[in-house]
Amino acid sequence: MKKKVQIIIKNNNFKKEHKGQVVSVFRGYAFNYLIPNGIASLATKNQIKHYQMFSDIAKKEEEASSIATRKINHRVEQISKITIYKKIGDNKLIFGSVREKDIINWIYKYSNIKFEKKQIQINNIDNVNVNLVKIQIKQNIVVTIKLCIIPYNT
Known part of the structure; x- marks a missing residue:
């Protein structure tokens, strides 16, 4: 009788092993703890092939x-600046302020890219000047674009 058996990890919180990884453990540990608690299952040829197929699909999706x-x-880096026209009052102050919605609409209008409000980071803009806008595309990818507020009077 073998002392160790091959198991497949079902979730990522088992030690430092990843889901779908094949590991050798002692029989008692496998049959008394890991398998009954749903942390692992016995490694058969079909199970290994099954997890391999899912890992290949996940890699393709990630790619x-x-x-x-x-x-x-x-496409976002090709935008050199965003120009928004606002009506002004006294002391170069604009009526209202420039919000994430204005920037999202401008980007969608000119480059057909849809962003969410939480991806746009701007300071409170209430006067006519040049500001910087940070657009967070993914968690670690941030693009900075110039925002020009141009006044007009009617």
Whole structure:
């Protein structure tokens, strides 16, 4: 009788192993703790093939996501500046303020890219000047664009 058995990890919180990884453990540990608690299952040829298929699909999806992110990043970096026209009053103050919604609408109008409000980071803009806008494409990819407020009077 073998002392160790091969198991497949079902979730990522088992030691430092990843989901779908094949590990050798002692029989008692496998049958008394890991398998009854749903942390692992016995490694059969079909189970290994099954988890391998899912890991391949996950890699392809991640690759496609990174390609799409790079395309969006490239298109956003091509925007040199965002120009918004606002009506002004006294002391170069604009009526209202420039909000994330204005920037999202401008980007969608001129580059057909949809962003969410939480991806746009701006300071409170209530006067006519040049400001910087940070657009967070992914968690670690941030693009900075110049925002020009141009006054007009009717």
